Amino acid sequence: MAEQTDLLILGGGTGGYVAAIRAAQSGLNVTIVEKYKLGGTCLHRGCIPTKALLRSAEVYDTIKEAETFGIEGKNDHVVNFKKIQERKQSIIDQLHSGVEGLCKKNKIRVLEGEGAILGPSIFSPVSGAVAVTFNDKSKEEEIIVPKNVIIATGSTPRTLPNLPLDEKNILSSDGMLQLEELPKSIVIVGGGVIGVEWASLLNSLGVEVTIVEFLDRLLINESSKISRELKKSLTKKGINVLLSSKVESAEIKGDSVEVSIEGKDKLTVDKVMVAIGRAPKVEGIGLQNTSVKYEPKGIQVNEFYQTTESHIYAIGDCIDTMQLAHVAMKEGELAVAHILEEDVQPLNYNNVPRGVYTNPEVASVGYVKENVPADKKVKIGTFNFAGNGKSLVYGANEGFVEVIRDLETDDLLGVSIIGPHATDLISEASTAIYMDASPIEIGEAIHPHPTLTEVIQEAALDTYGKAIHK
DSSP states (O other): OOEEEEEEEEOOBHHHHHHHHHHHHTTOOEEEEESSOTBHHHHHHSHHHHHHHHHHHHHHHHHHTGGGGTOOSOOOOOOOHHHHHHHHHHHHHHHHHHHHHHHHHTTOEEEEEEEEEOOSOSSOSSTTOEEEEESSTTSOOEEEEEEEEEEOOOEEEOOBTTBOOOSSSEEOHHHHTTOSSOOSEEEEEOOSHHHHHHHHHHHHTTOEEEEEOSSSSSSTTSOHHHHHHHHHHHHHTTOEEEOSOOEEEEEEETTEEEEEETTSOOEEESEEEEOSOEEEOOSSSSGGGSOOOEETTEEOOOTTOBOSSTTEEEOGGGBSSOOOHHHHHHHHHHHHHHHTTOOOOOOOGGGOOEEEOSSSEEEEEEOOGGGSOTTOOEEEEEEEGGGOHHHHHHTOOOOEEEEEEETTTOOEEEEEEEETTHHHHHHHHHHHHHTTOOHHHHHHSOOOSSOTTHHHHHHHHHTTTOOSOO
16 A cells, blocks of 8 residues: 655755755654755765865965965975865765754655656546655565655756766766866866866866856856956966857867867866756656656746646756755745745745855855846945955955945845855845845944954945945
8 A cells, every 4th residue: 555645855955855854843744755865966966075175175275375374384285185085075974964863853754766756546646646666676666645745856967969978087076076086187168156166176286277168257147247356366376267168079088088179279188077057857757747847947836836736846956946055945945834834935036145165255145237127226336355354364365245236225236245255254145135134234234343244344335435444
């Protein structure tokens, strides 16, 4: 006989397990079906491992600059990439154990295997029953009939027909995380978030890096001024940035890869990384058995994350919204709230903070100059980290903050940051936008001195022409 449950979640990644915990806290009986490990891409192949590697790169950069802080001595420090990878894995293992513990604490049933949604059958008069095929092949397939389903299957790395991934010479971000030793040289195809983060950390660790970006600037979703500043910084560090450039082919020749770039000389490198984004995982989960609408961009949902079958929801990377872990978490919470028939305010995606963990970091929330609605008259205030005492103390004084103010309503419309600890600093701006604050409220609030947060305060005041130190 088929098993009954209140909620079944396909995928135990960040969005899936957060939704499961929230539902269990509210008294629902919850089952997660996860093929790999709880935590998903973010924990095992994305956010956490890359940030662990970036932290090692940051430490090495600091050591190399020690003499500027008055710390002298023979520099005999070397990069032990094996130990860097071991540290990364230990962090993943600790967090993974924590997620497992949370699910156990909340009495969430976790099934290790793959789930496929069934159409109407003897198990259920409507679509939504799920057939679970276990990783342990000694276990028989199990049918579970939930009252509601949340699809949280995530995404997989994209590639191009002329760049077939072998995860040895031509790699995705997944393959890069499994490297046992650093290459001497690499071409990174794509100048988005994934591409520039990897370029930054590899360059810091001594790899010769070339970024090839098809568009005319890096980080196309950020302010063009931010993009220019990041390119300037990466170039200064020795990274070769080729914009408005197209990779025609990558031919493996022995232990090297010969990369042909339209209109430019060929490059011979040790590795090629393809970083052109991630594709929603919508195939192989039984959607064809339902009336749920989906396409290559993802599963179609309404503002409450319901599909065209109202008891089947979808969240995270498998729908056409921002592919960010914190977005998936919030979508999961809102989907559960809707299932519980609570009052749900739809998520305003324009107010979601975004972060890029390069050196220097980039972060933003709200509008950037290029996408402010045409009917709005705005004033942009700026302030450079070079004018901030804490930045000078830390020896990290490149970059700036941009603040956008609506001249008619005095609303805070957006904040963009490039500079030290930008991904931490953005939370003040995110909270201010959530609370419908105006820039003057940020500017007049007392900020401790000396801190990096004063740069946001000064940029906010600058929208009124009142910055003190500018």
